[in-house]
Amino acid sequence: MPGNLNSLVSLSLTNRTNLLTHGLHRFPAKYIPQVPRWGLDSYAALGSYVLDPFAGSGTTNLEAAAHGYSSVALEINPLSRLIIRAKNTPIPDDELEAAAKRVRAAWRPHEGPLRAPMAGVVNFDHWFSDATWRQLAGLKDAVKSETEPGAIREFFLVVFSSIIRAVSNADDQSQKTYVSGTRIKSPPPVTSTWDNAVRRSLSGMSELNQTAARHTHVTVPDTGNALDIPFEANTFDLAVTSPPYLDSVDYPYNLMLEHFWLADELGLPSRQDFNQLRHGQVGAKNPASAEDPPRFISDLLEVETLPEYRRTAVLSYFAMMDQHFSEMARVLKDGARYVFVVGNSGTKIGPLPIHKALIGLAQTHGLGLEHAFGYRLRRHYMKFPRAGRGGIILVDWVLTLRKGLQSDLEVPDLVDSHVEVDPRAVAY
DSSP states (O other): OOOSTTEEEEEOTTSOOOTTTTTSSOOTTOOOTHHHHHHHHHHOOTTOEEEETTOTTTHHHHHHHHTTOEEEEOOSOHHHHHHHHHHHSOOOHHHHHHHHHHHHHHOOOOOSOOOOSSBTOOOGGGTSOHHHHHHHHHHHHHHHHSSOTTHHHHHHHHHHHHHHHHHSSSOSSOSSOOOOSSSOOOOOOHHHHHHHHHHHHHHHHHHHHHHSOTTOOEEOOSSOBTTBOOSOTTOEEEEEEOOOOTTTOOHHHHTHHHHHHTHHHHTOOBHHHHHHHHHTSTTOSSOSOOOOOOHHHHHHHTGGGSOHHHHHHHHHHHHHHHHHHHHHHHHEEEEEEEEEEEOOEEETTEEEOHHHHHHHHHHHTTEEEEEEEEEEESOOOOOSOOTTOOOOOOEEEEEEEEETOOOOOOOOOGGGOOOOOOGGGOOO
């Protein structure tokens, strides 16, 4: 990673990004472990307490544990919280292996009438064949019958969730839970997919057991979020995150089938509850609230020129992020750093300078810009063909804010940062 402000570097994803339990469960727009690793190496010290306020699938927290730091993961999404706990809770190898054998021995396809696991979901057979549906229902029953409530059950529920998209009729790479009528999918068998997932997951947990420091702990509160952080002032030494990009990824919708199958465990009994979760996310396309951010945001983004359907989402996003930076300024210690990754967001009139707006918001709360660099992804994994209609973010910026720093540094304008990429370096 570079040491110069405003540098642009290239990161290749040919290096492994699924070490430890990083690969336990897919997650949309998950940033690569090298980024939080850089933040920890650069700014953490012995005894540092680390926060990820938009934890996603817990990449920052897993890296913190591997480097000997305790951390907190905040997430509004209950599926995210489940994944984070499973990825970051060490479980002895022999206990997991024994539980895996019990589940496998007890697993039988479900017999009798089939019903969607979440109320209000219709046409469930659009996503699953009869045989796959019965296998998945029987597998989930076996996981719950052969494990006690706690870490082991949560681990195998996450492994169960991790195979759902693969064995469904939905395209594996699309950002939407989309069943293509032109590229017909032939899902793999549930049995072999489960067996392979269990082997990989047990291997990752074994590696975590050998790597994570015994004194570290990852806290995943069931309440609180990035806009209402449930900790006292001056608690954290470092924060590292990738906040949701404006209107870029609908995280719950991308993981819709997984939410459906784990409805009871996630406390989402109906489709209506699921939809409310979607609209409450920071960056949602159709947000539940539409408060106005500080005036300078409207001026910087020329909000009046945006398409009307887009305006509410933009204003709501920055109002929420303004509230978030206020909370971060409260819970960070004096002089503590906040490292976050941000890319730009496109509209019909061109890309928006999201990074500049966020820096401006942060500085109004005493979080000054200390360092910035951009990285270009040389390989991408959205393989569903999009006929040149975007969907690939080429450059992300890693910004370091520092509490109490008065800064007049500026980063390059991402609107003008056009990076040429060899088509052979992009896996469509």
